[in-house]
Amino acid sequence: MIDFCGIELAGRVINASGTFDAIAARRTFGESLRDRFPFAAFVSKTVTVAQREGNPPPRLWELPAGLMNSIGLPNRGLAGFIEHDLPELAGLPAPLIVNVMGFDPAQFVLLIEAFGELAEVAALELNVSCPNVETGLEFGADPQATAALLERVRPLTDKPLIVKLTPNAADPPAVAEAAQEAGADALSLINTLRGMALDPSTARPWLGGETGGVSGPSVRAIALAQVHAVAQRVTIPIVGMGGVQSGRHAADLLSVGAALVAVGTESFRDPAAAIRITAELDGIEIPGKSGVSVREAG
Amino acid sequence: MIDFCGIELAGRVINASGTFDAIAARRTFGESLRDRFPFAAFVSKTVTVAQREGNPPPRLWELPAGLMNSIGLPNRGLAGFIEHDLPELAGLPAPLIVNVMGFDPAQFVLLIEAFGELAEVAALELNVSCPNVETGLEFGADPQATAALLERVRPLTDKPLIVKLTPNAADPPAVAEAAQEAGADALSLINTLRGMALDPSTARPWLGGETGGVSGPSVRAIALAQVHAVAQRVTIPIVGMGGVQSGRHAADLLSVGAALVAVGTESFRDPAAAIRITAELDGIEIPGKSGVSVREAG
Amino acid sequence: MRRRTLAPFGRRSVELTDNRAVGAYSVLTCADRDGPAPRPGQFYMLAACERWGGGEGDRPFVPRACSFMRATADEDGGVRLEFLLEDVGPGTARLCALHAGERLWLLGPLGVGFAPPPAGHDALLVGGGIGIAPLAGWQDELRAAGISARTLLGFRDASHATGATLMHDPSVATDDGSQGLHGRVTELLAAERGTHATVFSCGPPAMLEAVRALCAERGIAAQLALESGMACGFGACFGCVVPTRAGYLRLCLDGPVIDAAQLETALVAGAGH
């Protein structure tokens, strides 16, 4: 058993938010999903206060060794999630981490207050990749804004708060440090990198949302550099992700300082990918002698 | 003929700094290089004040659809470049753009004063991806630092100054705007994205420089998004680059607002790639109706 | 009849036992030893086990959605699956280039298939191009159940129209007049007079939209098998949504077969080629 912020996990491999819908998967695979549940914890897709339809299609563009999406955070909203999704997610054979995003600090307060009370929720992940209306940048690109947000929501719950960092930042380690100082229990990174593709027949943006988020193998080296840089600056545990396709990739993230690894895009290629990755990881020794030992959560 | 900052160019395709050594290429290919010179302007590898050996090897790591390098800006230094390299580069059948980098503003001053006087030099490209000792960040990640640098060096020369933006920034358009306001004549982007890879046999960083810069097809969508975002905010011409492998990729950058396109990593796969790309580009109409017309330099 | 067979969890590797050309198309046969019998209209996500990637534009990366054309019980308890493929890009090109003996990754069956027509109704199958794939097995099943399943097919030209041989007794239209009616399959449909039929249709977006509009006008029930760009096929990515009267719907989960009445249009953004 692994201790992650006081939560007991059966392994180090979890899912990346928004890349596995356990409810849809159960409709598709039936009980065989529960029998071989691939993740040591289940992270929900981002929940917002209000219901969202998401971005107009097309929402996907395939890249060389990667994928770009402009899904636009469709979800039932806080109330809908609690009514419809939570009961089923609470029954999964793994602790539940709910990923939330507010478009301003007040919305984060609402979300964290609501989920902070629910026993079914083991931890909260804060998606701070939302645009900050004051600066126009993502919240999570700015150490001050991130710290201010954390200071505001930290007192609201005892549940572990995981701050999900955006890679679209000049200095992710500075944001990480600010989050830690303001009371974050853990960090997760990387979210997707901003990208764009044009429709070859019109030279207009292909994606309905114009820009999209790049994920998959093509961001793996970038993710590893950011996890490494962040791990040098903080002591709280890190969930590393970005392009993980194999036990070796997971081991690399652990070697540079991650405590857990999340699998995202690779689950699209195989819903059971995380089972294989977990097994491969079990066979790899992470050399403590490399100077960066696997950091256990406190 | 295309007018770029007052320089006449035979086409829209140039090389990305540090990805083509015309002197080495001549030793390898002889005069056949001059007969089919692939670029409408030639951009030198970055020149620093002092000579540099560059980073310890290994310097290369191959990525899924991309490359990561930690070359470390080896060059003969200002005096050595002027004595040994400039005479041969001045004889190339294309205008010469010298790329320079200082480790502080005073070094930029030295470089720009020196090259500003030389008739062989058509324009200067400022590599601002150097770490800023005050903030620890890259100069070019910070609009203020970039503006301050430009204000200092702008009066030193009449030659066009092209500011090369780093993608490792939260808000490249803000840096672009700051550079334009402080007197930059043009912008170029993107430089490489910071990445890392581990040696599978030791779990230590593979690259001698520990981290490296990611380039090639895997950054193409990110480059397109950044060029698009920057073009929305500035009026000066833009040299777009990042993963260009075909006329279609070049056309995409022009469609979102670039005036020129630079070919980098693709030249490694074929030194004559830019010839093919130029020819392919000639056959593509860039729809002005897309709302973003090809912007001519002023 | 159930419309959805559940899929085993996780992709599985299956052997390609045959790849034969039928006009412009390829018919790939594989031995799905552990798989259940799918329902007509359901689909699979397919990828080559070797060298999936490195094609045009350094793609493919994600697997490709593909209806099964026919599924038959194998001697050893598994299912023999036939897929009909058209090479339209790097993913289908790689699949079409596979040789017997090579292996495929397969996930499925996925989505929901066709619902049978109400008692007393005939079925009218309307296919365009590669859209015949899900209709072929459906026609077999309807005919076996004693339900009339007349079939109207449209193709671009003669080499594509060869695909018509894969179905029973179809009426054919071709864009270039090389076979059957010189014109569109929707002209064949417009010429139909019976109203006690349910239409089942699959084909390019413009054709499906014409079918939808015609059926709506005439008050004929229609089930359309749509396409959209997919990354996962099992509801994970939210990438494949199509707009319906009730909002966006994940085509891989709540489709690909959709009741035409749910749609304002069958023109899906980013689908087709």
Next chain:
Amino acid sequence: MRRRTLAPFGRRSVELTDNRAVGAYSVLTCADRDGPAPRPGQFYMLAACERWGGGEGDRPFVPRACSFMRATADEDGGVRLEFLLEDVGPGTARLCALHAGERLWLLGPLGVGFAPPPAGHDALLVGGGIGIAPLAGWQDELRAAGISARTLLGFRDASHATGATLMHDPSVATDDGSQGLHGRVTELLAAERGTHATVFSCGPPAMLEAVRALCAERGIAAQLALESGMACGFGACFGCVVPTRAGYLRLCLDGPVIDAAQLETALVAGAGH
């Protein structure tokens, strides 16, 4: 003798005319119709024209450096090039999997080849594993010029030692004793007694370093054909540097053949496997 033949500018597509196994190695032959005759020790950058990428780890991406083993004049004025390849990763795997009739991208000849021994000197060729590639053509040329070119080769095991058949009358050592001396090729070298010889060597870094150290100790001139990771092969990327007494040197431009006296060590970071 010149050490460098200039390369035509730009990569060119050539047809693979043969791919045959020689023990654990593959010998690829191609018809370089427009290419000049290379000098032994020079190399080419190779890539498959189709599906370069999509292999293990979604690689290869850049072309792969490869010494030519032999170059002979073709009937029609071009050059017939033979490459000796060992499958050690995604790039060499893809090249080894090519069939006659498929096409290769080829850039070269690149770098500088071997310099002949001073008048009166013999040549002593010392190769390890795939390192025999550049030595084979060099041995031909030396022998044709009447220069003695005795050859010592080391291999891991019998299937690799089959590569010895590609050279004239070599002495062989194998790690597992399956052929020739049970031991290292450097033991064969250490047993050599003449000093009026120039050593030409190519092989894995540890072997080259042993050769370098031995020759330095005995005051024997040596030319070593090194390896390092390359992206371009023509001096563009500065990625392939090796440390020399005079600082870093781009191996693709000022090598791959290097005078051993220039080196403090032949152990190149990141080379070998």
